[in-house]
Amino acid sequence: MPLALILPLIPTIVEMLSRIVNAAMNSGEATAEQKARLMEIARRLDETNRSVQALEIRQV
Amino acid sequence: MRAHRTALNLTQLAILVGLAAWLMAGCATVTGFVVTGESLDSVGKAFVTVGQTYNRELDAKRVTPEQYRDWAVFARKFQQAYPSSVQLWKSAVAVNDAALTKKTNEIITSLVTELSRLGSVVGVQVLGGT
Numbered sequence: 001m002p003l004a005l006i007l008p009l010i011p012t013i014v015e016m017l018s019r020i021v022n023a024a025m026n027s028g029e030a031t032a033e034q035k036a037r038l039m040e041i042a043r044r045l046d047e048t049n050r051s052v053q054a055l056e057i058r059q060v
Numbered sequence: 061m062r063a064h065r066t067a068l069n070l071t072q073l074a075i076l077v078g079l080a081a082w083l084m085a086g087c088a089t090v091t092g093f094v095v096t097g098e099s100l101d102s103v104g105k106a107f108v109t110v111g112q113t114y115n116r117e118l119d120a121k122r123v124t125p126e127q128y129r130d131w132a133v134f135a136r137k138f139q140q141a142y143p144s145s146v147q148l149w150k151s152a153v154a155v156n157d158a159a160l161t162k163k164t165n166e167i168i169t170s171l172v173t174e175l176s177r178l179g180s181v182v183g184v185q186v187l188g189g190t
Contacts (some may be wrong), residue, residue, distance in 0.1 A: 016099035034090045038153050041097035045146045052142045055111040057135045058118065060125040 074125060093153050096161050099143065099168050100149055106186045107138055110179045118180050131178050145171075 028036065114131045117123040123131075145167045152160030172186060179186040 007144070016107070030090045034094075038090070038093055038097065041094065041101065042150055042189070043105070044101050045097065045149065046103050048108075049143050049146050051108045052104050053139055055108055055139070056115060057132050057139075058115065058128065060118065060128045060132070 082169055089156060089158065092158065092161050093149075096152075096164050096168070100164065102187075103168055103171055104142055106179070106184075107135075107142070107171075107175060107190055110175060110182065110184045110186065111135055113179075113182045113184050123182060127181055131181070134174055134178055138175070141167065141171065 064175075083104045112127060114123060114135075118125075118128050145164055148160055148167070151157070152164060176186040
């Protein structure tokens with residue numbers, strides 16, 4: 001591919017790469033729906049933990 | 061015209077790569093927390109089921125005191141380890157730490173292995189882990 005064709009594309013490519021990096025870095029943040037799901041799991045884990053602790057272990 | 065077509069192709073490629081990176085990074089974090097949290101919940105529930113079965117089978121004299129003692133040793137360890145594992149998972153979620161999630165997965169795997177062995181004694185099949 002002639003250099004003359006590639007050169008005008010460099011700013012576009014740089015901008016796209018920058019957006020890719022930003023998207024990848026920000027993707028770790030959960031959306032509101034995902035946060036709600038994680039909070040619901042946390043609530044269930046507390047409930048399950050209470051059942052685990054309440055289980056009777058007998059002395060035999 | 062040809063240059064325009066080339067630019068369009070490169071831009072499309074960049075957009076596709078960007079979308080793929082975004083999707084892959086999302087799966088590696090939030091989905092991982094969900095899977096680990098659900099596994100931890102399942103293991104806790106399985107523990108309660110196995111424990112209740114041991115108590116019932118002991119009353120019915122279908123498990124020996126030795127078998128029950130084997131269970132009881134593990135059960136006390138489990139009761140100590142479980143809240144720590146839950147806390148570890150919550151910390152991993154709070155600080156978005158994949159290493160803590162991995163540690164939680166390791167704990168779940170070790171608990172499931174022993175719980176499966178003990179569950180099979182009283183006929184309870186334990187499925188789970190990550």
